[in-house]
Amino acid sequence: MNKIKKYIKEHEKKFLNELFQLIKIPSISAGSGHKQDLIKAAELWREILLNCGVDQSVILGTKGNPVVYGEKIINKDKQTILVYGHYDVMPVDPVDEWKSPPFEPEIRDNKIYARGADDDKGQAFIQAKAFEYLVKYNLLNCNVKFLIEGEEEIGSPSLEKFCSDNRELLKSDVILVSDTSMFAPEIPSITTGLRGLSYIEVEVKGPDVDLHSGAYGGGVPNPANILAKMIASLKDDNHVIQIPGFYDDVIKLDRNERVEINKAPFNVEEYKKAIGINDIEGEAGYTTIERVGIRPSLDVNGIWGGYTGEGAKTIIPSKATAKISMRLVPNQNHEKITALIKKHLFKIAPPSAKLNIKVLHGGQSYISPLDNKAYIAAGKAINKVFGKFPIPERSGGSIPIISTFEKVLGTKSILLGFGLESDAIHSPNENFPLDQFFKGIETVVWFYKYFCE
Secondary structure (H helix, E strand, O other), rough: OOOOOHHHHHHHHHHHHHHHHHHOOOEEEEOOOOOOHHHHHHHHHHHHHHHHHEEEEEOOOOOOOEEEEEEEEEOOOOOEEEEEEEOOOOOOOOHHHOOOOOOOOOOEOOOOOOOOOOOOOOHHHHHHHHHHHHHOOOOOOOOOEEEEEEEEHHOOOHHHHHHHOOOOOOOOOOEOOOOOOEEEOOOEEEEEEEEEEEEEEEEEEEOOOOEEEEHOOOOOHHHHHHHHHHHHHHHHOOOOOOOOOOOOOOOOHHHHHHHHHHHOOOOOHHHHHHHOOOOOOOOOOOHHHHHHHHOOEEEEEEEEEEEOOOOOEEEEEEEEEEEEEEOOOOOOOOOHHHHHHHHHHHHOOOOEEEEEEEEEEEEEEEOOOOOHHHHHHHHHHHHHHHOOOOOEEEOOOHHHHHHHHHHHOOOOOEEEOOEHHHOOOOOOOOEEEHHHHHHHHHHHHHHHHHHOO
């Protein structure tokens, strides 16, 4: 096992060249314009897994984008680890804010800059290279299966049925996922909880066509004004969500639990500086750590309508649209919450507005117990490589398929991620520190050792 550092050092350039070939594929799952790129990414992942030492790797169809499956079964009586990752990435807009082309990976300041550098091509590639090392040196002491999908960034709509149809194929003792982050390299952490998600698109329609704001202004409904007023009413001045029934199933943590959560390192001034804000805000009575980890939230992800080009065009738009996401906490059901917000929006819409609501995707929250043997093994591995045992962290993000794995496959997941909050994973200039990438490979190798023991 002491050869791993040397092995990584000797193969740094090779690893990066291979990863860059994967990153260069613009496998964006949102929309339909990158279908061939998604297939190309799946094909490359199949090749990567074969080169890393799996016995077989196949591309399996779903109603949406294909799934890449690979396996190495050394002994059916031994434990099995199912490695999950995804090859699809987020859109790159706004492109003009990137300092280098999003699909032309570039190393600056000891970081890889590109879309997918962290989420999730870089992190999933960590798993492949750790596996490669274990196979090469005959150190693998368990069975390994890989499941790499292409729809995670749009809520994994095809994967639940795939899992249900392939329960025996995907049977395992634990699901290993690298798609989360740490507090910092010097303060490692393991994600033990994920918020759920309800995501909708709301369209308000008024007149059949855009109208002259001089001839009609003040006398007809303006969808942009109506939508803005409706959205503004969804929270009060204390940032409490005003949808009836929204908090009914939220479990309130007791004082001791909240004290433990707030022991996590957090500097509000550094936080503000890192993301360029003047001040923090959120639900009254809770800290920032609590607001983004253990409390639900509601945010507008995009809003548009009317004329948004250069110069002036005095119109009343015929329609206005917004995308709204709600992050949910344990015990909140995403289908129930979606039904509640739809009912509420129809209730508060004025008679002059014609409302259309699309459900984009959703997923349940997830909690991983700290006494899970995989969590213990991950903690030992992180301590071995980073020199400190990790802090358990409740993440504000969502990976909807993780709760689905538990529901359909009956298997717990361990979220062994190596990203950092500064990696800008859904934003321009996404990046992944080289040190985190290489240490990630080393950590996963040790995880296998401790888990199999």
